Structures are given as structure tokens and as C-alpha cells.
Amino acid sequence: MACPECGFSDEVVALDTIAGRLRSFGPRFRDALAGAGPARASRRPEPAVWSALEYACHIRDVFLIQRERAVLAQVEDNPRTARMNRDERVAACRYDAHAVPDVLDQLAVAAELCATVFEGLDEAAWARRLVYPWPAPAERDVAWVGRHTVHEGEHHLMDVRRVLAAVSAAP
Numbered sequence: 001m002a003c004p005e006c007g008f009s010d011e012v013v014a015l016d017t018i019a020g021r022l023r024s025f026g027p028r029f030r031d032a033l034a035g036a037g038p039a040r041a042s043r044r045p046e047p048a049v050w051s052a053l054e055y056a057c058h059i060r061d062v063f064l065i066q067r068e069r070a071v072l073a074q075v076e077d078n079p080r081t082a083r084m085n086r087d088e089r090v091a092a093c094r095y096d097a098h099a100v101p102d103v104l105d106q107l108a109v110a111a112e113l114c115a116t117v118f119e120g121l122d123e124a125a126w127a128r129r130l131v132y133p134w135p136a137p138a139e140r141d142v143a144w145v146g147r148h149t150v151h152e153g154e155h156h157l158m159d160v161r162r163v164l165a166a167v168s169a170a171p
Contacts, residue, residue: 006155010147015126018146019119022063025153026108029056032160033100041100045166050090052160052167056103057095058086059156063110066149067117073130073142080131111153118146 002009013021033041033052041053050058061084069081089095125142132140140148 003151003155006151006158008151008154010144010151013147013150015121015143015146018150019115021150022111022115022118022153025059025063025111025157026104028157029059029107029160030104032157032164033104036100036164038100040164040167042096043167045163045170049163049166050159051096052163053098053100053103054090054095055156055159055163056100056107057093057098058090059153060103060107060110061089061093062149062152062156063107063114066145066152067110067114069130069132070114070117070121070142070145073128073145074125078129078131078139080137081133083133114149118149121146 001011033056036052041056042051044051044054065084072079072081085092121142126146128142129139130142130145131137132145
């Protein structure tokens with residue numbers, strides 16, 4: 001089923017492409033934020049919409065959390081994973097206090113770390129199950145987690161571009 005907002009379809013992602021697609025996000029986010037400058041990157045187009053910097057911090061953390069979920073599924077039987085608390089994390093982790101170049105470096109490292117885990121999985125590892133907490137707790141396999149992680153990267157890259165366009169057009 002395609003995402004109604006970005007059009008991405010998890011089902012079309014071949015498992016052997018996940019690692020490469022994850023690695024692509026470091027350079028792609030860097031390109032999207034190139035030349036944005038700290039003021040534009042940290043500006044929210046509306047109070048309830050994250051800034052491009054906040055989206056970049058979020059996806060960095062998504063890659064790290066998804067990596068841990070994939071690892072946990074390999075070492076425990078059907079583990080229940082914790083919620084990310086994505087909205088609370090923005091303030092608690094002070095996403096607005098980070099420098100864009102630092103976040104982009106961290107995002108690239110997080111994408112590489114995540115890719116490395118997914119790259120090493122065999123058929124049995126992809127089939128391992130876990131209870132994924134979002135949007136409601138549901139049992140998923142690691143293949144779904146990998147595909148969903150690629151979707152998260154694509155979706156939030158779209159968000160970064162959309163937010164930067166909106167703050168550029170605003171007075």
C-alpha cells in the first residue's frame with residue numbers, strides 16, 4: 001500500500017537494495033540542505049511543523065533506533081520494542097540546538113550503521129518477528145522494518161525539501 005502523503009510503497013523495495021538505499025540518505029540529505037544556512041534550516045514554517053533541521057535530527061535517530069530494533073529481533077524471540085516518542089524527542093534531545101553540518105555527519109554515520117545491520121541479514125534473519133509500536137503495536141518481520149526504514153528516509157527527505165521551500169517563500 002502506497003503512503004498517501006509521499007506515494008512510497010514499501011512492497012516494491014527488494015531486500016537486497018535496503019542497505020544501499022539507506023546509505024544513499026547521507027548524501028541526499030546533505031544535498032537537500034546544501035546552502036540552506038542555519039537560520040533557514042532551523043525555521044519552522046508553522047509552529048506545529050518541524051524545521052528541516054528537526055527532520056534531519058529525527059531521521060538520524062530513526063536510523064539508530066531501527067538498527068537497534070533489527071538487532072533486538074535477532075537476539076530475542078518476538079521482542080516488544082519501545083516507542084520512539086518522536087514528538088517528545090524534538091524537545092528532549094534539543095534538536096534545535098544542533099548545527100546542521102554536525103547533524104548531516106551524524107545522519108550519514110547513522111545510515112551507515114543501520115545499513116550494515118540490514119546488509120548482513122540472511123533469509124531467516126529477515127523473517128524474524130518483533131512487536132513494532134507504531135502506529136499501534138503490531139507484530140512485524142524484520143523485512144518490514146527494513147522497508148519501513150527506507151520509507152521513513154524517503155518521506156522525511158520530502159519533508160525537508162517541502163519545509164525549506166515553504167520557509168524560503170515566507171516573508
